[in-house]
Amino acid sequence: MTALGNPKPVRIGVLVVPPIQLLDLSPVDLFDMLTKEYLQACNLPAPLIALGVPISITHISFAGANSIAACTANVGLRINAGLSDASVKPGELDILLVPGTDPNTVPREEELDFVRKHVEAGVTLMTICTGIFVAAYAGVLDGKKATGSRALVSMILKKKFPRVEWSEKRWVQDGKMWTSGGITNGQDMVAAYIHQRWPGPVANTVCAMADVGNRSAEYDNGSVKENAWWVWQIFRAWTMGFRKTK
Incomplete structure (x- = not known):
């Protein structure tokens, strides 16, 4: 549904378990490119701008609002909310996106519980590259089809999380669970989601401008x-x- 038929913003939470890979964070920008403000800044024709989708993006971490999360490439990401903030409680988010973290990191129980409660509330969960570890540790992928960084699927993920149905693909969708392989595969996944949820000119335009979505899941x-x-x-x-x- 377009913004004209649904003025309520699509609420996206980005769960940051630092340190995170900067490239793994980049797919969230595809959502921002759907907004009227972005399309207008690109000087696109009015009919396309009118199809813009209202998007709200909140970066969340254990450290809380106004903290700085470490990223690769010597970048710090400003966090907007903590795990217990009312604005990101279960039921307040439509999409929860988890960018890749250090694969050796075992998330805090508070972070895992945050994921579990949002999945129980019906959120669409998206993981990018090693962000899969956060979802797998939370147990929300048990019995589900999923993927992760290709090299890690056979070497680590299948052994560490045997209850998950692992496959080697750029991305996998199982209901509201969307998981992707390494780094830029997350862009392929988000592009596929955008085409599925907002089929038509605005999705085609955004993905064409970003030059993503041309690769298949295989x-x-x-x-x-x-x-x-x-x-x-x-x-x-x-x-x-x-x-x-x-």
Whole structure:
């Protein structure tokens, strides 16, 4: 439904479990590109601007409002709300997006409970790359189809979270659960969601401007070829290191 038929903003919460990957955070910007304000700033024709979608984005973390969350590339992200703030309590968000964190991080119980309660309240959950660990630790993916960073699916995720139905894809949708593979796969996932929820000119325009959404959910190469590529890169790195020590 367009903004003309539904003036209530789509409320998006971004759960930040620092440190996070800056590129994993970028897909949320596709949602902001749907707004009238963004379309107007791009000097697009009035009929397209009229189809803009009201979006509200809130960055959430355990540390609370006005704290700074560490990101890669020496960037700090200003947080808008804490886990217990009324503005982001269960039922107040339409979408909860979890960008990639350090895969070695075990989230706090407060963060995991935040995810569980929002899923129980019917939120659409989206994870990007290693953000999958937050959802998996919370247990909300048990019995669901999901994906994560391709290298980690076979090496870690299948072993650590055996109750999840893992697959190697750029993104996977299982009901209101949307999970994506590594980094820019999150952009593919959000583009697919945008096309599904707001089919038509505004979705097509935004994805064309961002040049995303052209890749399918399936990877171009199979697992055997992918694994062979990684083995080859490790072997090359080993031989280069060996030569330097001589």
